[in-house]
Amino acid sequence: MNTSTASLPSYKSPSHTSHRYKALVIGVSAGGLQALASIIPLLPADFPLPIIIVQHRKMLPYDYLAPYLDELSKLSVISAALHAPILPGYVYIAPSGYHLLVERSETLSLSIDAKVNFSIPSIDVLFESAAICYQEHLIGLILTGANSDGSLGLQSINLSHGLSLVQQPETAEFPAMPLAAIEASQIDYIIPLSEIASFLITLVMSK
């Protein structure tokens, strides 16, 4: 376990190439708006990985989160649509009231299956399905939150040799979710909020 500044996770990335990772999944709950706003807008338009996000929130007929982040960001932030292919340049946000899953064909699907960890969408559901699709080519990141959703999902990413990242709890508005993730499995990097964007850029964009 490391508390890292923007250094490369060499032991999990023997080739040091940006081709190692194919997708980034992010799970966030209470305090998420501010946390996401301090990461996503800092990523460049040519950030090479698609990003898929579950943000816990109440069921609403409209999606405020995607348009809000899209306005601030160089990447296109959109509400995840059924059967959409997962492509770089896009940030997909799980719609409220639906679980968001990744199919093996690298497309998105939605379900209204039972709540997981009292949540729909659930972070575990996204992370576990993404781990099946991307296996060792996946990065999982847990941010601020007041529950423990995502811990098992991050464990699955670890088990399939993907990279696990957690926001440093001291920098989280609600530290419970990062702490639960750290408790549940061996985390590769624990990173202060202000350094997450630069860490990701160094990790996947350095030649």
Add this chain to the structure above:
Amino acid sequence: MIKPLDLQNFEIDHLLEAIFIRYGYDFRDYARASLERKILNRVKSSKMASISELTAKILYEPELFTLFLKDMSVTVTEMFRDPYVFKHIKHSIFQHLKTYSRVNIWHVGCATGEEAYSMAVFLKEEGLLKRTRIYATDYNNYSLDIAKKGSYPLSKMAHYGDNYTLAEGKHELSDYYHVNQDIVTFDPSLKEHITFANHNLMKDQVFAQMHLILCRNVMIYFNPTLQNKVLTLLRKSLVHRGFLILGDKESLEFTDERNTFEQFAENEHIYRLIAQL
């Protein structure tokens, strides 16, 4: 050598093939990710070592298959889900239904029945219930048994009541049920107009001459092949200029039926059959 997760995928193919041959339920064209999650949960909760063990047992134990079907149909349905859709049904579709002396409405994949009772409540308020027959179907008898009772936990009623109000219900939702301890049961006068029946979209045929079909959050579970097949079946079940309502995240765009329907209300995912020459 085959990777464990690819092996798992092969095992799921094998399980679905076995279920199709043995029981006639065809899950092979279901969206895989959600299915895989449920299968893995079943393997775990039945303390089995692998999906292959589940396959072997399910071939010989119909009770286990019943359990599997139950797993497949656990959804988080609610009364007046997406209240703005019900509001639109009441304000724009009912006036078309009023022109018919007999009205047929089909709730496809009704699960535990909340949507069918919601519809019955609104039909009653608008004086349409007496001439209407609601067909509510699902492939899962376990869900249908709950639906037929029309009894739900009291704890859910506050939320359902909020939805009802947002959908511009005329009274109080509590006017339509009676409470017995922590269970509420909906008025039998609603149920009289609902026929709950087993219908399997994967193998059964066109249902009847429907004026309105609600098929919400059913097709999210299907791959595009099965989606097209089911949409054709629904189209054939509609009367001339009939209405079709899909879920909040579903659309006819990119499907084979995109040109046979017109959009009646874009944001509410309401479609209407185009007149055939």
